[in-house]
Amino acid sequence: MASRSPQDTAKHAVAEKAAAMVEDKMVLGLGSGSTMRLTLLSIGRRIQAEGLSLKGVPTSEATAVLAREQGIELVELDARPELDLAFDGADEVVPGSFALTKGLGGALLREKLVAIAASWLVILVDDGKLVDQLGSRSPIPVEVVPFAHKTTARRLAKLGGEPVLRLASDGTPFRSDGGNLIYDLKMPPIGAPEGLAAAIKGITGVVEHGIFLGMAKDVIVGNADGTTRRLPAVLSRVDNGT
Numbered sequence: 001m002a003s004r005s006p007q008d009t010a011k012h013a014v015a016e017k018a019a020a021m022v023e024d025k026m027v028l029g030l031g032s033g034s035t036m037r038l039t040l041l042s043i044g045r046r047i048q049a050e051g052l053s054l055k056g057v058p059t060s061e062a063t064a065v066l067a068r069e070q071g072i073e074l075v076e077l078d079a080r081p082e083l084d085l086a087f088d089g090a091d092e093v094v095p096g097s098f099a100l101t102k103g104l105g106g107a108l109l110r111e112k113l114v115a116i117a118a119s120w121l122v123i124l125v126d127d128g129k130l131v132d133q134l135g136s137r138s139p140i141p142v143e144v145v146p147f148a149h150k151t152t153a154r155r156l157a158k159l160g161g162e163p164v165l166r167l168a169s170d171g172t173p174f175r176s177d178g179g180n181l182i183y184d185l186k187m188p189p190i191g192a193p194e195g196l197a198a199a200i201k202g203i204t205g206v207v208e209h210g211i212f213l214g215m216a217k218d219v220i221v222g223n224a225d226g227t228t229r230r231l232p233a234v235l236s237r238v239d240n241g242t
């Protein structure tokens, strides 16, 4: 077997830890990305070994396919508006506030809808994702409607960053599962994410952005040596965007 990179080791460790939190008959929110993929595989192993009966709301088509393969029954969020537990990855996490950047995988809209519906949102990251301020290692993904998207991008630029239209691997504009476009807003490190989040959301043509505030209840960090640690719980919350 090929040896794992330190980052892969961390992701596997955090996936195992997350899967251990699942209890029989739970309805789960299922995020997207490579860490979630490993988490779904770990949950699948528990389903096989223990016969757990689980339902889940997927946040992307890719997650839907894998979750079904693992034996998780898919349900509509409208049918189960409260989820027992949700797992997701993130692109940046600020320890303490649990402010997050998400959406480099392009699933931020459904991810936010699921995050808001979850009684307990657990974020799963390797420790390279921890930052002092959002915007330090990742742009802020912003999902916009295709109509007049260049005009929307010009308005985004007025917030002080550089919006870059995301392209798919074939060079055409990337489309989200909802058929929208994504601009990656390159910003200097963001001192006050609440203000920026509200300003982005206030631009007509913006569907959603990847700043997640006050949503994560738990952050599990995977380390390169295969251990995991939980970040100390958040004491105060800010607007969760509902």
Ligand SMILES: O=C(CO)[C@H](O)[C@H](O)COP(=O)(O)O
Pocket (backbone or CB within 6 Å): 031, 032, 033, 034, 035, 036, 088, 089, 090, 091, 101, 102, 103, 104, 105, 106, 107, 108, 111
């Ligand atoms: O927000 C996301 C997708 O929209 C992912 O959760 C985020 O990009 C982390 O992905 P990975 O686990 O592959 O690093």
